[in-house]
Amino acid sequence: MATAKPTSSKASAAGGDQGQAANLRLTRRDHARETSEDYAEAIAGLIAEKGEARVVDLAKRLGVTHVTVNRTIARMQKAGYVSTQPYRAIFLTEPGRALAQDCKSRHDTVVAFLRSLGISEQAAEKDAEGIEHHVSPETLAAFKAALKPAGRSV
Amino acid sequence: MATAKPTSSKASAAGGDQGQAANLRLTRRDHARETSEDYAEAIAGLIAEKGEARVVDLAKRLGVTHVTVNRTIARMQKAGYVSTQPYRAIFLTEPGRALAQDCKSRHDTVVAFLRSLGISEQAAEKDAEGIEHHVSPETLAAFKAALKPAGRSV
């Protein structure tokens, strides 16, 4: 009876486990990008603020040890997001810059949106740090749309 | 010059790296709970729907293999969230039930809030799967508040 089920109309409602499993898979994929996104954003920020991004500064900003930064940077270099040489500063490649910009844009939008709901700056910044990696283009657009008419009441 | 900086007034704005590092640490802590939360919610759902939660059903719903489910359940049992015996079904302990309820409540609120912004059911369910683990009590309250007066226009 539960064998050959015809493609149901409401995928996520009737699909049951399939839809839920797909969503969780996508969320896990988002998490896989999360580290690179936060690092790229931090590197871009350091370059903008101090002229260059050093391992120590990244470690301070990211709240991890320099060892963790080192290994992650190695992964990101292999992935083509950064370029660096032993004992030198860390640079973003073109894809890396794009990742950083995209992530910062999302970050700022999420923060602005939460703030517009009356959420405190502390909570908004903290929650955004996680939420920013889970907003689809559709949701991001909705956040931006909700922000536009923010000066007046409907 | 950047050595002995007096405690700045606006912690997150002037605190610079310290605040950012703290936020990222909190987000990593959220991620550590994420797996248990999703599992607890899935177990509660299966018990409600089918009377019991079996490893195979969890694997299907979570989109992973039964091996991964097994190991995670072992961790959750050690943590006191579930109780199970070899070849038997999986039960939620009292803390496990609380975790499941709390998570489902958050999940539903996030989905409802996103839907209220005009986001599609598919996108709302998908994004909520990630966002649900990153909403502070303050943000959750704001979402609920924004939902209450949803029937009429302001």
Next chain:
DNA sequence: TTCATAATGTACCATATGCTACATTAGGTT
């Protein structure tokens, strides 16, 4: 130029989370 120190790198360890392949068990069928 030498040297002290901070920055960087490396070796090794731990946990969480995925997987495939194979072993074992439970439960219904014959």
Next chain:
DNA sequence: AACCTAATGTAGCATATGGTACATTATGAA
């Protein structure tokens, strides 16, 4: 009762991410 199959468990592998301890390098001060 014997057996087949699905469910469950286990061994072993991989990657990502976090750490401590120690080695090496770069750099400014003396």
